[in-house]
Amino acid sequence: MAEGDVAVKDKIAQLNQARSLVLQDSQFYPDILKGILPVIVAPSSVIELRRWGSEFLAETFSSPLLAAQKKQELALTCLGPLITLLGELETGILKNVIQCSSSIYPLIFRYICHNKAETAIWQQMVAIKSKILSMLDTGVEGVRLACIKFVQRIILVQTPGASDPRLVDKSEVSLTIVPLNHPILNIHALEAEAHGLLDRLLNVFQDGKLDAPVITAILNSLPALVKSRAAISNKILNVLMAYNPIAIAAKSMVFKERFIARSLEKTLRTVLIHLARASSQSPHATKIQQQIQRLAQAKAEFSIEVSKSNKRVLSGAEVDSVKRTKYARNDESEYTPTPPPPTIQVQPSNGTTYKTLFTITGDQALSNFDVSQLPLDMAAQITLATMFSVNQEALEASVAVVRQRLSSLVIAASKIPPPRPPQASQIDDDDDDYTPAGGDDTVSQAPVTGAGGTLYPDDSDDSYEVTDLVPTTARSKAAGMDLVKMPDLSPAQVQEACEGTLDRMFETITTLERPPKKERAGLTRLASISWDKDSWITVLSRLSTRGLSGIDAEIQAQATESRMHYETLSSQIRLKLYLYIMGDFRTRMDAAVSWLNEEWYNDKLQAMAVKENSGRVALEPQYAKWMTKVMDGIFTYLETTDRNIFLRFLSELPAIPAPVLGNIRGLCLDPERSNLGFLAFQYLCMLKPPVRKDVLDIVEELWHNHNDVKTAARKLLVKFRPHVVGLPAKEPATTGAS
Structure with a gap:
């Protein structure tokens, strides 16, 4: 053993003794930590010492034996060594350093809140944070998982905590403890960074990938955010409930x-x-x-x-065959083609059916399996999986076998004259017990005629016999056949069928993935290009507006004659759309915009039609009715964090009815949502001129009658109605060259 290795082992043994000492008495932590920091970051330090030092740092700041105040004092001395250790390449060292950084970030944040001049300390912490965040997407798996924990700690620290003083935990670190005029910590920038990091974590649930370790780590980090941060809990829960x-x-x-x-x-x-x-x-x-x-x-x-679809028990012979094939392929340099399936001799007789014509396998149990018992989705998936995995040579051989059988049947059938119906003289008119050939008292099924010939039903197994495949053009003309007309559905039956159809359509919509963001083509766009969620919503919106008016009128007339209650199909669709949007309005706002724009457009078309044809009955306008209903539904749950969603919703609506302005007025009087209400009024004044007068009338009324919102109302009046607040009116801007 080399002398250097012995020295390293001795040092690690001494360090382990020191670790045992601090585990027994936490008062030794400061002295031991200050003694080992120069050792583990020295340029001459070997990797074993740095690994041990990183583990000790992680243990120190996660130990419950050490007081929080003492941890904060020690954290100030560890920032430089942590920056040095983040330059290491070993996964174990980086994981320990990131874990330690997760523990000290709240401590440093609290220290900076109370020490506004410690710019250098905060810059060191920012350098550590930047280095760790750069490894969130590019690091190896173990490092990325540690980074996720660090990101969770940043989000907890850089978002507001509980606003109720009775619920505030004095030991909790959040944006709530940052002074408003802090020279180093910018509250808005820190909160924006936290929301950006949260979006990075939540994007993993929307990219369609199954990265198990990363997704599991993120899932385990989210409950703490949901339970302690009300400002972001809704966003997290909406994503989780859609995943x-x-x-x-x-x-x-x-x-x-x-x-x-x-x-x-x-x-x-x-x-x-x-x-x-x-x-x-x-x-x-x-x-x-x-x-x-x-x-x-x-x-x-x-x-x-x-x-x-994926499991089938193999017999012992099949297992041996599979093993032999596997070993043979390992020994041979070229692939040995799969032998063609066994040829089943099929003779053209009354027992020849589609099943025997297309059956390839020799396994009797498999050939007797009733495929019709499988659900349609499962059968489609099995078919697709088989088509992707089938060997090309085996497929061509199977097709050749079926083609050969079919040719033999055509040749054989051409030599057999078609059966003739019995002559009239052969049937006794008084014989009421006469039945057609086959001996069944029921009416025989009609033959199925196609381009290749005629197939007659086989009474034995409900399939069709291949008794004659001679082209029908060579046969005599068949007797005419009238299809039985289906009875008309009553209005109640129509309504019930529509309800079931709509339920299935909305179940399909909710299972579709959210389509990628794309440009809107307006009201002239095609409704069904890709059949994604937007396409379904467009189809339903147009059915509720322009698609069912004629059908509704016809069924309504029948219901009126029968004195039956009938809810129009368009009303059913509108109600389903409304309930769908209310189920999660934050993520389904695009659907609301698409639907309400269709309603507004249809109201305009109806008004033009009535104007051109004075005798036409005017239909009730629907846009204002459902726009107000949607707003009433979302205003109950609207929060200040929904500012961007709400303003974008207002911007994409073609008109703002008066009841909606009343709802926004209610927001202005809500102490927690007042800013959102006045922000919406400001937006409408600037970018929606048709409603500007109505908005300013409401703002003026608020300024006169409600002192608690007088300041916010004055800001708008100063800009648009200065005379109300005693200021001179602004002169209109001049245009043209100066």
């Missing part, structure tokens, strides 16, 4: 991804159950329970699918 790893894996045929999805689903369900118990009284509790039930149902269906 379903089973739906992502269902599109893949890779077994590994399916296995990962089941593991992620279990973790996600555990997190949601924990959040449901912790927030049983919150408005999200019901939605969380519904999402847990949806996940459980999706997992059950997914398990059935996997067990039926």
Whole structure:
């Protein structure tokens, strides 16, 4: 053993003794920490010492034995060594350093809040933060997982805590403790950074990838944010309740991804159950329970699918055959083609059916399996998986076998004359017991005629016999056949069928992934290009406005004659759209905009039609009615954090009805949402001239009658109605060259 190795082992043994000492008495932490810091960051220090030092730092600041005040004092001395250790390349050292940084970040933040002149200390902490964040996406897996914990700690620190003094934990570090005029800590910049980091974490649930370690780490870090930070809890819960790893894996045929999805689903369900118990009284509790039930149902269906499509017990002979094939392929340099399937001799007789024509396998049990018992989705997935994995030579051989059988049947059938119906003289008119050939008292099924010939039903197994494949052009003309007309549905039956159809359509919409952001083509865009969520919403919106007016009028007339209550199909669709948007208005605001714009456009078309044709009955305008209803629904849950969503919603609406302005007035009088209300009024005054007068009338009334919002109202009046507040009117701006 080299002399250097012996010296390193001796030093580590001494350091371990020091560690044992501090574990027994935490008062020795400061002395030992100050003694080892120069050793582990020295240029001549070996990697074993640096690894031990990084572990000791992580243990020190996560130890419950050390008081918070003492940790803060020690953290100030560790910033420089941490910056040095972040330059290491070993995963273990970096993980320990990042864990230590996660522990000291709140300590340094609190220290800077009370020491406004310590710019150098904060710059060192910012350097550590920047270095760690740069490894969030580019580091190795273990380092990335440690970075996720650091990001969670940043979000906790750089977002506001509880606003109620009775609920404030004095030991908690958040933006709430930062003085408003702090020269170093910019509250708005820090909060914006925290929201940006949160979006980076939540994007992993929307990119369609199944990165199990990263997703699991993020899932485990979110409950603390939801429970302690009300400002961001809604955003997190909305993302979690829209995430379903089973739906992502269902599109893949890779077994590994399916296995990962089941593991992620279990973790996600555990997190949601924990959040449901912790927030049983919150408005999200019901939605969380519904999402847990949806996940459980999706997992059950997914398990059935996997067990039926991916698993098949092999017999001993098959296992040996598979093993021999595997070893043979390892020994041979070239691939040995799969032998063609066994040829089944099929003779053209009454027993020849489609099943025997297309059956390739020699396995009797498999050939008797009833495929019609499988769900349609499962059958489609099995078919696609088979088409992707089938060997090309085996497929061509199977097609050749079926083609040969079909040719033989055509040749044989051409030599057999078609059966002739019995002559009239052969049938006794008085014989009431006569039945057609086959001996069944029921009416025989009609033959199916196609381009290749005629198929007659086989009474034995409900399939069609291939008795004659001679082209029908060579046969005599068949007797005419009238299709039975289906009875008309009553208005109640129509309404029930429409309800079921709409339910299935909205179930489809909710399962679709959120489409990528794209430019809108306006009201002239095609409704169904890709059949994503936007396409379905567009189709439903146009059905509720321009698509069902004629049908509704016809069914309404029938219902009136029968004195029956009938809710129009368009009204049903509108109600379903409204309920769908209210289910999660923050993420479905685009659907609301698309639908309401269609309603406004349809109202304009109806008004033009009535103007051109004075005898036409004017329909009730729908835009203002449903726009007001949507606003009434979202105003109850609107928060100050929804500022961008709400203003964008107002900007994309073609008109603002008077009741909506009344709702915004209510926001202005709400102490917690007053800023949002006046911000909306300011936006409408600047960018919606048709409603400017109505808005300013409301603001003027608020200025006169409500002292608590007088300051906010005055700002708007100074700009648009200065004479109300005693200021001279502004002269209009002149245009032209000076």
